[in-house]
Amino acid sequence: MIRIDEEKRLFDLCTRHTAYQMKADGYGVLLHTYYGPLSGLDGDMSRLIGRADRGFSPNPPDAGEDRTYSLDTLPQEYPGWGTGDLRLPCIQVELADGSAVADLRFTGFERQAGKYALDGLPAFHGEGWETLVIRMEDPVSHLRAALYYAVQEEYDLITRAVRVDNAGASPVRLRQAASACLDLQRADMDLITFDGCHMMERAPSRGALRPGVQAVGSVRGTSSHQHNPFVILCEPGADEDGGLCYGAMLVYSGNFEAAVERSQFETARLVLGINPRGSCFSLAPGEGFTAPEAALICSPDGLGPMSRRLHKAIRNCLVRDPWAGRRRPILLNSWEAAYFDFDAEKLLSIAGEAAALGVELFVLDDGWFGHRDSDDSSLGDWYAYEKKLPGGLKALAGKINDLGMDFGIWIEPEMVSQDSGLYRAHPDWVLAPAGRDPVRGRGQLVLDFTRQDVRDCVFDQLAAALEGVKLAYIKWDMNRSLTGAWSAALSADRQGEVYHRYVLGVYELLERVRAAWPEALIEGCSGGGGRFDAGMLYYTPQIWCSDNNDAIDRLRIQYGTSFAYPVSAMGAHVAPSPSHGNGRVTPIMTRGVVALSGTFGYELDPRTLTDGEKQAVRELNGIYKARWELLHNGDYYRLTDPFRNGPYTAWEQVSPDRDTALVSVVFTACRANHPFYALRLKGLDPAARYRVDGVETYTGGALMAAGLPLPMPWGDYGALLYCLERVNG
Ligand code: GLA
Numbered sequence: 001m002i003r004i005d006e007e008k009r010l011f012d013l014c015t016r017h018t019a020y021q022m023k024a025d026g027y028g029v030l031l032h033t034y035y036g037p038l039s040g041l042d043g044d045m046s047r048l049i050g051r052a053d054r055g056f057s058p059n060p061p062d063a064g065e066d067r068t069y070s071l072d073t074l075p076q077e078y079p080g081w082g083t084g085d086l087r088l089p090c091i092q093v094e095l096a097d098g099s100a101v102a103d104l105r106f107t108g109f110e111r112q113a114g115k116y117a118l119d120g121l122p123a124f125h126g127e128g129w130e131t132l133v134i135r136m137e138d139p140v141s142h143l144r145a146a147l148y149y150a151v152q153e154e155y156d157l158i159t160r161a162v163r164v165d166n167a168g169a170s171p172v173r174l175r176q177a178a179s180a181c182l183d184l185q186r187a188d189m190d191l192i193t194f195d196g197c198h199m200m201e202r203a204p205s206r207g208a209l210r211p212g213v214q215a216v217g218s219v220r221g222t223s224s225h226q227h228n229p230f231v232i233l234c235e236p237g238a239d240e241d242g243g244l245c246y247g248a249m250l251v252y253s254g255n256f257e258a259a260v261e262r263s264q265f266e267t268a269r270l271v272l273g274i275n276p277r278g279s280c281f282s283l284a285p286g287e288g289f290t291a292p293e294a295a296l297i298c299s300p301d302g303l304g305p306m307s308r309r310l311h312k313a314i315r316n317c318l319v320r321d322p323w324a325g326r327r328r329p330i331l332l333n334s335w336e337a338a339y340f341d342f343d344a345e346k347l348l349s350i351a352g353e354a355a356a357l358g359v360e361l362f363v364l365d366d367g368w369f370g371h372r373d374s375d376d377s378s379l380g381d382w383y384a385y386e387k388k389l390p391g392g393l394k395a396l397a398g399k400i401n402d403l404g405m406d407f408g409i410w411i412e413p414e415m416v417s418q419d420s421g422l423y424r425a426h427p428d429w430v431l432a433p434a435g436r437d438p439v440r441g442r443g444q445l446v447l448d449f450t451r452q453d454v455r456d457c458v459f460d461q462l463a464a465a466l467e468g469v470k471l472a473y474i475k476w477d478m479n480r481s482l483t484g485a486w487s488a489a490l491s492a493d494r495q496g497e498v499y500h501r502y503v504l505g506v507y508e509l510l511e512r513v514r515a516a517w518p519e520a521l522i523e524g525c526s527g528g529g530g531r532f533d534a535g536m537l538y539y540t541p542q543i544w545c546s547d548n549n550d551a552i553d554r555l556r557i558q559y560g561t562s563f564a565y566p567v568s569a570m571g572a573h574v575a576p577s578p579s580h581g582n583g584r585v586t587p588i589m590t591r592g593v594v595a596l597s598g599t600f601g602y603e604l605d606p607r608t609l610t611d612g613e614k615q616a617v618r619e620l621n622g623i624y625k626a627r628w629e630l631l632h633n634g635d636y637y638r639l640t641d642p643f644r645n646g647p648y649t650a651w652e653q654v655s656p657d658r659d660t661a662l663v664s665v666v667f668t669a670c671r672a673n674h675p676f677y678a679l680r681l682k683g684l685d686p687a688a689r690y691r692v693d694g695v696e697t698y699t700g701g702a703l704m705a706a707g708l709p710l711p712m713p714w715g716d717y718g719a720l721l722y723c724l725e726r727v728n729g
Contacts, residue, residue, distance in 0.1 A: 002111065002130045002151055009106065010044055011132060013149060015156040018298040021045050022077050022134075027062050027069075028105030030077040030134060030147075032183045036244065037300035048185060049074065054265070058084035060103075073265060075183035078136065078147055078162070080104050088213060088261045088271045090162075090178040094280075095141055096170035104136035104145050115150045116161065120504050122251050122538030123293045124159050126317040128152055142168035145177075155313040158296045159251075165288035173493075174281040178273030179250060180294035182233070187266040190236050193258070194228035194560050199548035199581055201225045201529040202560035203643065208236060209262040217257035217275045221446070221482025221499055222526050223533040229256040230534075230564040232303070233270060240304040240638055241682075247299070247306050248272050249564060251318075252292035253535035254503035255279065278485065280496030295534065303563065304682070308635050311566035314537060315633065319569070323521050323541040327628050328568070329406060330358065330621055331473065331601035335365035336549065336575050338605065340373050343388045344396050348403075353606040355403040357614060358621040361473055361601075362400045363408040368393070369465070370420060376443040379415040380422030382461035394468040401470060408473025408520070409466070413458045413509060415444045415479065422457070429454050431498065433486040441480030449505030450487045450498055459512055471520050474513065476540060478526040503535075510539040523571055523599075532561065542569050542599045549575030549603060551586045551594040552717060555642045555649045555666055558597060567653070568632035572598020574620070576605075588613045590719035592620035593664050596631055597651065600624050623721070630655055630662055637682040642668070647677065647713070654683040658700070661690070663722040667713040678707030681724075690724040697727050 003012040009024035010033075019041035021034040034045035057072035060083060071085035081089040082101030091102045115129035134147040148161040160180040166172045189209050193216045194202040216231065218224035229250035235243045248270060250256050255275040262268050272294050281289045295313070299306035315324060332354040338346060351362040369385055370378025378385075384392035397407040416423045416430060423430070423445070430445040432438035438445050447454050485498040514522065524531060524540035528547035536543055546557045554572065561570055572595040578585050588609075595601070602617070609617065624631070634653035642649040647669045654661040663681060684690065684700030691697045692708065708722065 001153060002132050004109070004111075004132075008044060011109070011134070012041065013132070013151045013158055014038060014041070015151060015153045015158070017300055018156050020158055020296075020298075024106035027060070028107070029071065029074065030106050030136065032075040032077050032181070035182065035184070035246070035298055060084050075185055075267060076181070077134075077183070078104060078145060078181060079183070079269075080138075087263055088259055088269050089176065090181050090271055090273070091145070091164070092176040092276065093141070093143060094173035094175060096172070101138070101140070102143060103138050103140070104143070105139065106134065107137045108135045109133060116148045118161055118290055118293060120507060121290060121292050122507065122535045123161070124150070124152070124157070124251070124295060124313065124317045128154055137167070141172065142166075143172055152313065152317060155309045155317070156297055156299065157309070157313045157317075159293050160296065161293045162291040163288055164283070164291070166283035166285055169285055171285065172283045174283055174289055175279070176273070176276035177289055177291045178271045179252075179291045180248065180272045180296060182246060182248060182270040182296065184233070184268045187262040187268045188236060189233045189268055190238070191260055192232040192234065192563075194230060194563065196225055196560075198225045198527050198530065199546055200553065201532065201546050201557055202228050203556060204560050204563065209260060209268055211262050211264075213259055213261045215257055215259035217255070217259075217277075219255050219275055219278050221254060221485065221502060222478060222531040223253050223256060223535070225527065225530040228532065228564070229258065229272075231258045231270070231272075232306075232563070233260065233268065234303070238302060240302055242302045245299045245303055245306050247297040247310060247564065249295045249310070249534050250292060251295060251534040251538070252503070253506065253531050253533050255499050274500060278496070278499055281500075282493045282497070292535065304637060307563050307638075310564055311636060314534065315566050315568060318534060318537050319541045320538065322519065325633065328521065328542065328599045328632075329361040329472070330624060331361040331363050331408065332359045332606065333363040333365055333475075333573060333601060333603040336580050336603040340367040342367065344390065344399075347396065348399055350605055350607060351400050351403055351405060354602065355405050357606055357617045359405065359602060359606075361406040361408055363410065363473055363475060364396070365410040365475065366412075366477075368409070377417045377419040379412055379417040379444050380420040380447070380458075382411070382458065382465050384465055393465055397469040397471075406472035407469065408475065409471065410475040410477060411462060412477040412479060413462065414447055414449055414506060416447050417444050428488045431482060431486060431502070432484045434488060436484065439483040441483070444480060446480065446482055448487050448489065449509070450501035451489050451505070455505055455509045459509060463516065471517050473521045473523065474517065475523045475525055475544070476510070476513075478531060507535075507539065514539060525571070529557070529561070532565065537565070537569055542571050544571035545598060548581040549573060550579035550581045550584050551591040551666070552584060552668060553582060554594050555668065558594070559638060559642050559649070559651075562636060562638060566632070567597050567636060568599065570598040573601045573603035574617075575603045586717045587719070588616045589620070590666055590717050592616060593666060593719040593721050596620065596624055596721070597653070597664060600628075627662060627723070630660055634662070635683055639679065639682065645669070647674065648710070650679055652681060652683065658683065658685045658688070659726040661724040663708070663724065665710060665720040665722075667718045670713070670716050674712050676712070677710040679710055680704060680707040684724070685726070689727040691727050692724055693722055
């Protein structure tokens, strides 16, 4: 609910459990006055903002002789630069005379029905939203900013976006326009970021805020494996089940920065948006720029509830139809089954075996186009490799369909190999400054996706290659970082826009692909989880979580990912053992239990499985078909932290009515003479009785307070999957 006191210029954004308040003060500065539990909001919260004459905190001219008024000490919604606030800004400009002041003051507001949308950018959507737009203007440069706020009461979500317009008579260079700021009047907070590298993504890293600025971000052109555009600020004692937490998520897939400044007076300012490094936008008079959406969530009751509300918001208000909430097919992906070494006959023999085991979708990964026998050729030549696939994709897909399976395909549309017809015909279609040899990554170059003609060419080729194919699935990959972000199609003063225009180009082509194959399930991918962000989830309902398929490493990767993103978004497969990522040997049921808490599928050659393993595959498929709704859409509880190196990792999905629950346990430490372990569950109805695996019954209270006794583990990496059902009466 949005409540407005026009006289006091006070704005309350209330959700089920939280409230957010801002106030335009007498100088038109938009103050941030409160964000926290709903019960904490009472009237004008600006009473909590103290005032004092602080040395070296400058006073704006309109404050006259009042030395206690300084923007350097006031919590604000969209702080500028050159105004006397010497902390992190949200907006930075370069004006025609070379000055750099951005001093935005309140000029008005309006309510809008429902949720605002952003042209060409991903955004939360759906029912149950209210929108408030606050208008700001710099009285000298006439730069305007519209601050968009949308409130989703049910999930405690507040989204923000910003539109900056040059309403002045001179050009403006926009060096930064952040999407959101969270300016808290306290600094005794921990910052949690999600960090890693290729094949080990999104490990939570938590530490107390130190004086000064701490930041994570990306200048790789994607959101990156290294840092995720989701961060948490929380009370030092906050854990899964208690404590005040704030989550901030950027709905964007390119360069970003999340920076937090702990100030001299123990305040904490979080600024989230496109990374100012490598970015600058030219705004001629009348031109504008839209900063991508950010989503804020406050949880007064710990990290677990925060994640569960975010999961619901993503599933119900970000992922779009037809795949939102729909069961994902059990797939088999050819990558770790065959890599580049295949022909139609081999693929059909793999697919035939998979079909016999109950797999529903066959995905042909890399290696099907141009003359691609390794990763150093053919990207950009999107026609079937006749030597491997006589008759093209249509012939292969038809035969796969004849086996009773759907057919899907891997593509990497943003890339080009130097050994390709496309590159030979259009060497200027890559991102690289003229006159310099392009920097390679995985031996490949990046196409200039800021250009419509480049995107059209890729789309037309794909459409021709897929002519006559009943396409059920697309894996959209992206396998290198951007460098030399320079476009031959843009003027010198627009080169600072390349990173962002590239992302807009990716979004535009994704939208076209969605429209051309409306039934196809699209899986995002960037060397696994290099572009795992809310922006992509608007176009691709799921994202390949990591190129690391080892079930034990995956415990950590999927754990870290779960803080923001739901199980239904996490691409996960049962892969070969020993793992191709780290050589570890794990039982197939363990690989299955881990993949079941993801989109679920296989990435191995089923012809190499033993009879026992084939039986396990049938069993896993049965569990997935019977329990997918609970696995994907249930309330997710992290029961242990796999980074603490305990004897096992456990997690749980509970149905919204608390009638059923699935508990997954994977033993990670092998030793002799284990102690007896009891696993305390969460989220059950304490008064209800639950039947565990169809045998014993216990009360929810006992299972949560005293725990479920686990059997003594034996050998490496065993797994357990318990099913709990409420006993009627
Ligand atoms: C990336 C993907 C893998 C696979 C290969 C193919 O690394 O993440 O899953 O598709 O590319 O080259």
